[in-house]
Amino acid sequence: MARREPLNREKVLDAALALADEEGLDGLSMRRLAKALGVEAMSLYNHVSNKADLLDGIAERVFAQVEPPDPELPWQEQVRSAALSMYRAFRRHPVVPMALVTDRSNPTSVRALSPLDALVGALYAGGFDDQGAWRALGAVNSLVFGSLLLSTGGFAADVREHAGATNVGAYVTQMNPAALPHFSRLLRWTQGGGVDPEADFRHALDALIKGLENQAS
Amino acid sequence: MARREPLNREKVLDAALALADEEGLDGLSMRRLAKALGVEAMSLYNHVSNKADLLDGIAERVFAQVEPPDPELPWQEQVRSAALSMYRAFRRHPVVPMALVTDRSNPTSVRALSPLDALVGALYAGGFDDQGAWRALGAVNSLVFGSLLLSTGGFAADVREHAGATNVGAYVTQMNPAALPHFSRLLRWTQGGGVDPEADFRHALDALIKGLENQAS
């Protein structure tokens, strides 16, 4: 009986991330993942304690791609680059933010959090006190994950194929223009193309950072 | 055989929302909902075409609680009050934003969107062009839903019981302080209590609106 190359956690997580990227979060089941690895479902439990653990694992893998900001830069630039790096890392794997929101298991690992630690450090260095840093961090994270989720999740899913449309404006496909005049003008504009989610996010981030400057005390 | 008071869509949605509030999104299954209504699961399909349709329905019900802003106010105030109203409506039903992100079905109804229409109108009136309004709307929505999701979802779920802790900072329960010095300082601060998610959100919203003013051209 031919001995198979043994599994390990890394291979499982790699395959899980690939499968999720390809088929969406719904397509990622233990059985399908096992099949993709040429293995039975229960074998995965030797390397992953749970499905939640599996999702944690792929989230951590994506977090690890986030680059910490250069501590020499002013705090505004550090916040901007850290936030953008998070945004880009998760944009490459659109289902992962949904996994983060959906699952509810272990505390996130130290490794995943280290870029955020640098970000908090930048805020402290920029003159924020504890509450200010807490709020600024929450605001930035909310904007990053909110942008990701609104441009990826159910909101926009039904029109994702339209011209790269994104965000909440996009999830209306037919409407009575008289009932929602401004909204339908906006929607018509988006259908002219030229919507770029990352550029939109950058704009929003710029605005937020500008506003945070006033609160830095 | 005693004739039962007949079901209707409204009753189904009411019960679904109540069940979801009470048991979380995972606790909301067709079978359990049916049992709560004293009915068999398949009977629900006479009033709801899908589980996704069910989730849409409860989301719409929450959207309907959002109050449109006073069109006499300056656009900044309109944005602020509309965003806050959305935040509060969804905060009362914490699982609904997750349902919105998770499901992927019909376009959202006109009724649900009318407060957003007013918001877009305020942006146009404030001097934003199409792209500016699009971006501002996306930024505000991202912040609202990001705040809701981070303070409710998997991120914070494992520590939700700690002192109302919220947002990304909260999902670390034990860590090596040396590895994440700034983060653990911040975390220690949050455990002193006094974290108020809505106040934090308001601060973030103020910052964002301040930043958007610069972009209003």
Place this chain on the structure above:
DNA sequence: GGCGTATGCTTACGCTGTAAGTAGAGGAGA
């Protein structure tokens, strides 16, 4: 009174995550 239609129930299918038990291969110690 009879009939069409709407409502709800029953059964069934294929899917899910995962608990429990079993088989076999690799390495360690005698």
Place this chain on the structure above:
DNA sequence: TCTCCTCTACTTACAGCGTAAGCATACGCC
């Protein structure tokens, strides 16, 4: 070399899910 221990993977099984198909009942209208 033989034996035993551990680790990996497989098999089976269970309870739950969403929902398709078919059947029974009760109401409103002719």
